[in-house]
Amino acid sequence: MKKFVALLLAALLLCTSAAAVAEIKIGQVDYAAHGTSCFAVMTVALDGDTIVAAHIDEFQFLDAASAEGVPNSSESFGKNFPEGKVLASKVVNNGMYSTNMVNKAGATMPLGVGYKAIEAFATGKTITELEAAIDSKSKDEMVDAVSSCTLVDTLGYLQGLLAAAKAANNQTGYYTVYNKTGETVKELSLTINATGEKTVVAMDVPADAVKVIAFTVSGDVDPHGALTLSFTTESGYTAAMETLGVETAPVTLLAAEAMTGATPISFSAPKAE
Numbered sequence: 001m002k003k004f005v006a007l008l009l010a011a012l013l014l015c016t017s018a019a020a021v022a023e024i025k026i027g028q029v030d031y032a033a034h035g036t037s038c039f040a041v042m043t044v045a046l047d048g049d050t051i052v053a054a055h056i057d058e059f060q061f062l063d064a065a066s067a068e069g070v071p072n073s074s075e076s077f078g079k080n081f082p083e084g085k086v087l088a089s090k091v092v093n094n095g096m097y098s099t100n101m102v103n104k105a106g107a108t109m110p111l112g113v114g115y116k117a118i119e120a121f122a123t124g125k126t127i128t129e130l131e132a133a134i135d136s137k138s139k140d141e142m143v144d145a146v147s148s149c150t151l152v153d154t155l156g157y158l159q160g161l162l163a164a165a166k167a168a169n170n171q172t173g174y175y176t177v178y179n180k181t182g183e184t185v186k187e188l189s190l191t192i193n194a195t196g197e198k199t200v201v202a203m204d205v206p207a208d209a210v211k212v213i214a215f216t217v218s219g220d221v222d223p224h225g226a227l228t229l230s231f232t233t234e235s236g237y238t239a240a241m242e243t244l245g246v247e248t249a250p251v252t253l254l255a256a257e258a259m260t261g262a263t264p265i266s267f268s269a270p271k272a273e
Contacts, residue, residue, distance in 0.1 A: 024052070027168025031160035034058065034153040038090075042160040046168045049126045054119040054161050061085040067093045091115070108150055115157075117149035122161045130165065134158050169219025173227070173246040177202070177211045178270050181255045184234045188253075190215050191228040193242070217246055229265065239264030 025046045033040040038060035045053040059070070061082055069086030072078060081087060090097050094112040101107035122130055134142060134155060142155040151157065179185050188202040188211070201213050217226060223246035230240040231253055239256070241263050252266040 025168040027164040027166065027170070029160065029164045029167050031156075031163055033156035033160045034151075037061075040157065040160050042157075042164040044122070044161055044164040044168060046127075046165060049128070051122050051125055051127070051130065051161070051165055054122045054164075056091075056115045056119060056157055056161070058090040059087055060090065062088040062093060062097070066096055109148075111151075114149045114151040114154070117146050118151070118154055118157045118161070121146045121149075122158060122165075127162070127165045130158070130162050134162065166218065170216050171219060171221065171223050171246045172214055172216045173223075173244075174248040175213045175215070176250045176269070177205075177213055178250065178252040179205050179207055179209050179211070180258065180270055181207065181231075181233050181237065181253050183207050183237075183255075185231050185253060186234050188213075188229070188231045190244070191230065192217055192221065193226055193228055194221055215246075221246070223247070231264075241265050 026043065027046065028041065028043045031040045031042050033042070033056075038058045040056060040058045043055040044051050062069075062085065064073075064081075064084050064086045067086055067088040069078065069088050073081070073086045073088075078086065090111060094110060098107065098110035098112070101111060121133075125133065133145070137145070137155060139152060139155045142158060143150060143152065146154050146158075177188065184207060185205040186203065187200055188205060189198050189200045190213075191198040199215070201215060202211050205211055215227070217223075225243035226246050227244040228240055228242045229244045229251070230238070232238045237256060239253075244251075249267055250269040252268060252270055254264050254266060256264070
């Protein structure tokens with residue numbers, strides 16, 4: 001991650017010398033880029049729609065005798081690790097891991113070199129350009145397309161960086177939900193109006209309980225009136241607010257008899273009793 005910060009600072013210096021500077025946004029996702037025994041953390045910085053910095057790291061259980069584990073591996077966090085193993089960053093343990101790659105798989109270059117080549121391939125491209133570069137490509141074709149990289153899952157790493165770039169444009173709403181219906185809310189859901197995709201965000205919320213909901217939509221969704229909030233209580237009372245924005249707001253769920261307007265919610269926190 002130190003390397004990524006350095007790259008980002010360099011990108012910012014370049015951006016500040018340009019005539020027009022867009023807001024730098026960071027996108028990060030966990031991604032299954034390489035097999036089923038590890039996971040990758042993909043990080044991208046975007047200037048407008050252009051990737052100006054990219055970073056790949058992967059985490060896997062490695063031999064505790066030779067690998068440097070993540071922080072707190074020797075404390076309570078590490079007590080449930082498999083015996084003789086630590087959860088470890090492949091970037092931090094690049095030398096040891098690359099040696100294993102050579103000895104066990106006949107690798108011809110260090111893992112870190114492959115990561116850097118993939119990061120360089122993505123950097124400078126827009127989201128659309130990166131998507132086009134990997135669309136319909138086979139794993140072998142992407143290994144050939146990225147110079148100085150022999151990693152068999154080059155395509156998977158690039159797909160992860162693409163996902164991170166798209167995540168940088170995501171929009172997240174934060175809602176503090178107060179259940180003032182007088183009964184248990186059996187289901188609370190949010191539906192993206194543009195797609196009809198429904199997500200149940202809470203179940204069995206007791207009367208007078210408070211629930212904090214974070215909900216993320218893609219950057220191409222108009223945040224104004226983007227969502228429908230629906231809830232059903234234990235008595236079967238069902239209500240919906242069909243024009244909820246992607247925003248930070250208190251949301252009080254109202255009983256039918258408590259409604260003072262057309263909507264079953266209030267955008268204010270209830271007064272303290």
